[in-house]
Amino acid sequence: MIRLKNVHKAFGNNAVLNGVDLHVPKGESMVIIGGSGTGKSVTLKCILGLVKPDIGTITVADKDIKDGDRDALLSRFGMLFQGGALFDSMPVWQNIAFRLVQSGVSTDEARALAIEKLRRVGLKPDVADRFPAELSGGMQKRVGLARAIAADPEIIFFDEPTTGLDPIMAGVINDLIREIVVEMGATAMTITHDMSSVRAIADRVAMLHDGTIKWTGTVTEMDTTGDPYVHQFINGLSEGPIAAIR
Numbered sequence: 001m002i003r004l005k006n007v008h009k010a011f012g013n014n015a016v017l018n019g020v021d022l023h024v025p026k027g028e029s030m031v032i033i034g035g036s037g038t039g040k041s042v043t044l045k046c047i048l049g050l051v052k053p054d055i056g057t058i059t060v061a062d063k064d065i066k067d068g069d070r071d072a073l074l075s076r077f078g079m080l081f082q083g084g085a086l087f088d089s090m091p092v093w094q095n096i097a098f099r100l101v102q103s104g105v106s107t108d109e110a111r112a113l114a115i116e117k118l119r120r121v122g123l124k125p126d127v128a129d130r131f132p133a134e135l136s137g138g139m140q141k142r143v144g145l146a147r148a149i150a151a152d153p154e155i156i157f158f159d160e161p162t163t164g165l166d167p168i169m170a171g172v173i174n175d176l177i178r179e180i181v182v183e184m185g186a187t188a189m190t191i192t193h194d195m196s197s198v199r200a201i202a203d204r205v206a207m208l209h210d211g212t213i214k215w216t217g218t219v220t221e222m223d224t225t226g227d228p229y230v231h232q233f234i235n236g237l238s239e240g241p242i243a244a245i246r
C-alpha cells in the first residue's frame with residue numbers, strides 16, 4: 001500500500017534520510033521507532049507530500065505520489081496529530097466533520113456523522129457541542145481519533161498518539177486505536193517513542209536510525225532480536241551503538 005524506495009532528504013547540511021526503504025502492506029499496522037530527531041516525522045511528511053524527498057520514490061497503492069492530485073491523495077489519509085491539533089474556535093463536531101463539510105456534505109449530515117464517530121471513540125453525543133479547551137487531554141485525543149476516522153480513510157497516520165497522557169489513559173487510547181484500525185481494515189502508520197504503543201498497535205515495527213531503516217520485524221521478533229540498535233532502544237539502555245547525547 002505504501003512503499004518508500006531509497007528516500008533521501010537533507011535540510012542544508014543535515015542529511016536526515018539517507019536511503020529509506022519501507023513497505024507497509026495493505027491492512028497492516030506499521031510502527032516506526034527511533035530516537036528523537038532521527039527523521040520519523042520527516043518520513044511521514046514525505047509520504048503526505050508535505051516534504052519533498054531529494055532522491056527516491058514513494059508510492060501509495062502503486063501510484064507515485066508526485067504524479068497525482070495532492071488533495072485526492074490526502075483525502076485517502078486520516079491523521080491523528082501529536083497534540084490533537086484541534087481548532088479551539090470550533091465545537092467538537094465541527095472539528096470532526098471539518099473535511100466532510102468542506103467536501104460538500106450538509107451540516108446536518110456532518111453533525112450526525114460526527115456524533116456517530118464520537119460514540120465509536122467512547123464519547124457521548126453531548127460532547128459534540130463543547131469546545132476543545134473544555135475537554136481533558138484524554139478526551140481531546142479521542143476527538144482527534146474521531147476526526148482521523150471521520151471520512152473512513154484507507155490509511156491512518158498516528159503521530160505520537162499517547163504524548164501527554166498518563167499511562168492508563170495511554171493504554172486506553174492504544175487499545176482503541178488498535179480496535180478501530182482492525183475493524184476498519186485500514187493501513188496504519190504510527191510514529192512513537194512509547195513502547196506500550198508499539199506493543200498495542202503494531203503488526204510490524206521498523207527502526208529508523210542514521211537515516212535508514214536498520215531493522216524491521218514483528219513485535220515478537222523485536223523482543224528476541226539480537227539487533228543491537230533495537231535491543232538498546234526498546235530497553236532504554238544508555239550503552240550501545242546509539243550515541244546518547246546529553
Ligand SMILES: Nc1ncnc2c1ncn2[C@@H]1O[C@H](COP(=O)(O)OP(=O)(O)OP(=O)(O)O)[C@@H](O)[C@H]1O
Binds near residue numbers: 011014034036039
Ligand atoms: N522543515 C525543516 N527544516 C529544517 N530541518 C528540519 C525540518 N524538518 C525537520 N528537520 C530536521 O530533521 C531532523 C529530523 O526531524 P524529525 O522531526 O523528523 O525527527 P523525529 O524522529 O520525528 O523526532 P522526535 O521523535 O523528537 O519528534 C531534525 O534534525 C530536524 O531538525
